[in-house]
Structures are given as C-alpha cells and as structure tokens.
Amino acid sequence: DGGITQSPKYLFRKEGQNVTLSCEQNLNHDAMYWYRQDPGQGLRLIYYSQIVNDFQKGDIAEGYSVSREKKESFPLTVTSAQKNPTAFYLCASSIDRPGSGANVLTFGAGSRLTVL
Amino acid sequence: KQEVTQIPAALSVPEGENLVLNCSFTDSAIYNLQWFRQDPGKGLTSLLLIQSSQREQTSGRLNASLDKSSGRSTLYIAASQPGDSATYLCAVRPVGTALIFGKGTTLSVSS
Numbered sequence: 001d002g003g004i005t006q007s008p009k010y011l012f013r014k015e016g017q018n019v020t021l022s023c024e025q026n027l028n029h030d031a032m033y034w035y036r037q038d039p040g041q042g043l044r045l046i047y048y049s050q051i052v053n054d055f056q057k058g059d060i061a062e063g064y065s066v067s068r069e070k071k072e073s074f075p076l077t078v079t080s081a082q083k084n085p086t087a088f089y090l091c092a093s094s095i096d097r098p099g100s101g102a103n104v105l106t107f108g109a110g111s112r113l114t115v116l
Numbered sequence: 117k118q119e120v121t122q123i124p125a126a127l128s129v130p131e132g133e134n135l136v137l138n139c140s141f142t143d144s145a146i147y148n149l150q151w152f153r154q155d156p157g158k159g160l161t162s163l164l165l166i167q168s169s170q171r172e173q174t175s176g177r178l179n180a181s182l183d184k185s186s187g188r189s190t191l192y193i194a195a196s197q198p199g200d201s202a203t204y205l206c207a208v209r210p211v212g213t214a215l216i217f218g219k220g221t222t223l224s225v226s227s
Contacts, residue, residue, distance in 0.1 A: 042120070107161070
C-alpha cells in the first residue's frame with residue numbers, strides 16, 4: 001500500500017537533546033511538508049520541500065532543521081534551540097508543487113514528542 | 117498574511133441532524149481550499165478539495181462550497197452519524213506557499 005510512514009509514533013526527549021523524526025513516502029510525490037499541532041490549535045507549517053535538495057522555511061522554522069537528500073525521505077530534526085518542542089508533528093506529501101493548482105495532501109499518522 | 121478562521125470551535129448534535137461548519141479566510145488569492153477530518157491522536161484525512169475556479173464539491177453526505185470573493189467556505193454534513201464525530205479542519209493554499217490551516221471545529225454526534 002502506498003502511503004506516508006512517520007516514526008517513531010511516540011518520543012521522549014530530555015531538555016538539551018536533539019531528536020530526529022522520520023518521514024518516508026512511497027507515493028512518488030514531489031512535495032513534502034512538516035507541520036506542528038498543539039492542543040486546540042490548527043496546524044502550523046515548519047518546513048516544506050518541493051524537490052530534492054531544496055526546502056523552504058514555514059511560519060515556525062526556528063529551532064528546527066530538515067534535509068531532502070532523497071525524494072522519498074524528509075526527516076525533521078528538533079534541536080535544543082527549540083524552546084517548546086512538546087507537540088504533535090505531522091508529515092505530509094503532495095504530487096504537485098505548492099505553486100500549482102492541484103495539491104491534495106496525504107498525511108502520515110504523526111509523531112508525538114514530549115520533552116521531560 | 118493569510119489567516120483562516122473556523123466557527124464554531126465545537127459543536128454537539130443528535131444523530132440525524134444536518135449541520136454546517138464554517139470557514140473564512142482573509143486573502144482571496146488562493147489556489148484551492150481543502151477540508152480535512154482528524155480523529156483524536158491521528159493524522160489528517162482529506163475530505164474535499166475545491167479549486168479556486170469551482171463553487172462546490174460533493175462526496176457522499178458531504179458538500180463543500182467556496183465563495184472566494186467573500187473569503188468563505190462551508191462544509192455541509194447531511195444526516196449526521198456518530199461516526200462523523202471528529203475534528204474538521206479547513207485549509208487554504210495561498211499563491212506561493214503551502215497550506216494554511218484553521219484551528220478546526222470539533223464535532224460530537226450523539227446516538
């Protein structure tokens with residue numbers, strides 16, 4: 001089955017540690033996205049990538065980093081510079097680039113990060 | 117800056133009722149608008165996508181409309197069922213960037 005796989009589903013981190021969330025898709029989609037969701041809030045865009053080796057900052061990129069070395073993979077690193085990292089992180093992909101018309105997003109199941 | 121607002125934040129209805137969820141956005145320069153469903157602790161499932169040139173889309177008991185000039189969209193759910201209980205998110209795709217989401221409407225349908 002085609003889809004998006006996020007891992008781990010749950011992650012606990014001590015303050016000061018960097019952690020990396022994995023996102024893999026086998027949909028042959030060009031674009032991939034990372035969103036953060038806090039309780040009672042909508043999704044906020046962290047980073048997105050339209051093609052391999054290229055990515056753009058979203059509204060809340062500070063304290064996060066990404067890479068896009070392969071079309072299928074878009075890992076997100078939450079660094080120690082992120083002051084409030086406890087949240088639900090969602091990865092998504094789409095067949096078209098964000099600048100085009102059709103852009104149905106497919107989401108992964110999410111990763112819940114808790115800082116102890 | 118594009119902002120998306122959803123009203124109401126929460127809604128409780130008895131089974132069988134027809135209901136409307138509202139979404140408004142501040143900038144009409146969008147490519148499309150999407151409605152998603154999210155179950156607790158889960159990812160999002162796309163329900164309907166309306167291109168900027170379209171007025172509405174239908175899927176089963178769901179109908180979404182778009183009035184781009186006034187910056188409004190509605191999601192109509194007919195004959196609601198307990199299985200419809202979830203959070204419904206509206207998102208717009210502005211020119212030049214990725215989807216921007218509202219905070220969602222949490223729907224509870226009682227049997």
